Amino acid sequence: MPKAVRFDGYGDIDVLYLADVPRPVPAAGQVLVGVKAAAINPGEAAIRKGVYAQRWPATFPSGEGSDLAGIVAELGAGVDGFAVGDEVVGYTDSRASHAEYVLVEQEHLVHRPGGVPWEVAGSLYVAGTTAYAAVRAVSAGSGETVVVSGAAGGVGSLAVQLARHAGATVIGLASPPNHEWLAGHGVIPVSYGDGVADRIRQAADGRVDAFIDTFGSGYVDLALELGVPVDRIDTIIDFAAAQRHGVKTDGNAAGASARVLAELAALVDKGILEVPIARVYPLTEVREAYRELEQRHTRGKIVLRP
Numbered sequence: 001m002p003k004a005v006r007f008d009g010y011g012d013i014d015v016l017y018l019a020d021v022p023r024p025v026p027a028a029g030q031v032l033v034g035v036k037a038a039a040i041n042p043g044e045a046a047i048r049k050g051v052y053a054q055r056w057p058a059t060f061p062s063g064e065g066s067d068l069a070g071i072v073a074e075l076g077a078g079v080d081g082f083a084v085g086d087e088v089v090g091y092t093d094s095r096a097s098h099a100e101y102v103l104v105e106q107e108h109l110v111h112r113p114g115g116v117p118w119e120v121a122g123s124l125y126v127a128g129t130t131a132y133a134a135v136r137a138v139s140a141g142s143g144e145t146v147v148v149s150g151a152a153g154g155v156g157s158l159a160v161q162l163a164r165h166a167g168a169t170v171i172g173l174a175s176p177p178n179h180e181w182l183a184g185h186g187v188i189p190v191s192y193g194d195g196v197a198d199r200i201r202q203a204a205d206g207r208v209d210a211f212i213d214t215f216g217s218g219y220v221d222l223a224l225e226l227g228v229p230v231d232r233i234d235t236i237i238d239f240a241a242a243q244r245h246g247v248k249t250d251g252n253a254a255g256a257s258a259r260v261l262a263e264l265a266a267l268v269d270k271g272i273l274e275v276p277i278a279r280v281y282p283l284t285e286v287r288e289a290y291r292e293l294e295q296r297h298t299r300g301k302i303v304l305r306p
Contacts, residue, residue, distance in 0.1 A: 003306065004099030005286050006061045010050030013287045013294070019061070024103045026076030031104050033088060037122025037280075038097040039067040039301045040289055041154065042237075043252075047095075048290075058095070065097035065304075068104070069112060069121030079106045087112040089265055090258070091125040098286060100306040110262040113269035120268055120275040123154075123301040126252055128264040128275070130236055131158035133255030135166060137234040137248045138210035142167030145204045147223070150215030151187065152178035152299045155236060157276050159212050160187045165272060168210075171203050173219075178299055185274070197225055213238060215296075220247055276300025 001020040009015060026032045044064050046052055072086040082088065090109035096102045112121050134155070140146045140163040148163065150156040151172025163170045164186045172178075172187040173196065179189035190199045200208065211223035213235035220241035223233045235242050236251035267273035278298040281289040283306045293302050 002100040003283060004096070005064055005283065007048055007064070008061045010048065010053065010058070012049070013290050015048065016287050016290065018284060018286065021099070024101055026074055026079075026103055028077040029079060029106055030076040031072055031079055031082055031088070031106050031109060032074040032076075033068060033070040033090070033102050033104050033109075034073045035068050035070040035097060035100060035102055035122075035306050037069045037118040037303050037305055038065050038099075039123035039126065039154075039303050040065070040098070040286075040293055041067070041126045042293065042296075043126070044095075045290055045294055063094070063096045063099065065095065065099070066091050066093070067122055067125040068092065068097040068102055069118055069124075070102075073101065082106060082109065089116070089121040089124060089261060091256070091261070098283065098304055100283070108258055110258050110265065113265050115269035115271070116265050119277045119280055119301075119303045119305075121265065122303055123275050123277065124264050124268070125256075125261055127154040127158055127301060129255035129257070129260050130155045130252040131162055132260050132264065133250040133252070134159055134212045134214070134234045134236055135162045137250035137254070138212055138232045140166045140168040140210055144209040145169045145171065145207060146210045146212065147171045147173065147200055147204070147208055147226070147228075148212045148214065149173045149192070149219040150213075151182060151189075152276075153214055153296075154298070154301045156212075156214040157181075157300050158273065159214065161185055161273050163212070165267070169204075171200060171208075173200075173215075175297070181276070181299065197222060200226060212236075216241075220245060223247075278302050280305055282306075
């Protein structure tokens with residue numbers, strides 16, 4: 001029988017297990033995809049721990065995963081634009097992509113461009129649409145300076161590139177081992193920690209126009225200290241600070257669409273956008289994959305391969 005990741009209650013990594021499940025059958029308008037790659041994301045770890053139990057409660061036994069790339073295995077009634085054997089990139093809102101097969105609404109799929117590797121294709125949705133929405137939210141543009149916290153992480157590594165693509169000067173906050181990668185992508189690397197405000201001011205010649213926070217831990221307050229206007233600060237993680245100060249929280253929900261996914265895939269295909277892949281784990285090692293993710297020191301994406 002096909003395998004899928006499951007957990008039966010909120011908890012730490014050890015609640016995750018691989019279950020035998022029936023092969024899903026597509027309903028009208030659905031596509032059954034044989035998964036080739038599916039990224040993991042911090043939000044999924046938070047959901048599993050029960051952090052968002054009030055906001056997005058789980059129904060047990062629960063699956064997990066939104067990102068996916070794979071091959072069309074079966075079509076439901078009325079599906080057009082796709083055929084069995086097509087290579088696709090997409091997403092599910094059903095917490096189900098960490099599996100060998102997943103049902104996907106046809107409007108959540110796009111065709112995989114030839115220049116987009118499977119691991120990258122399976123990493124584009126959550127991180128890519130989140131970065132896209134955050135860059136759009138702060139109106140990053142030519143002649144402006146944008147700071148990105150967590151600049152080498154799954155979302156941050158894409159946000160810095162998209163902001164540069166929009167013409168902005170980008171300062172990326174990251175640990176020294178990631179500075180070379182950032183500089184290689186036209187980003188000014190700055191170390192976080194004590195004295196970071198002064199280092200940013202120096203790198204920015206005194207003026208910061210916008211701030212994208214992908215990490216939390218006080219960066220909204222730092223942005224305000226740097227004089228960034230409230231409507232040009234976006235945090236994808238620190239909702240408490242956003243509520244206190246009225247800054248934006250545009251992320252995945254604001255960018256989630258097949259149109260944005262196709263746009264991101266095209267940028268990868270053209271060599272404009274790089275999605276760093278930190279490590280690929282087999283589906284059987286899902287616990288090890290999340291253990292690495294939750295250390296919060298990964299450059300780019302961690303991916304599961306069924």
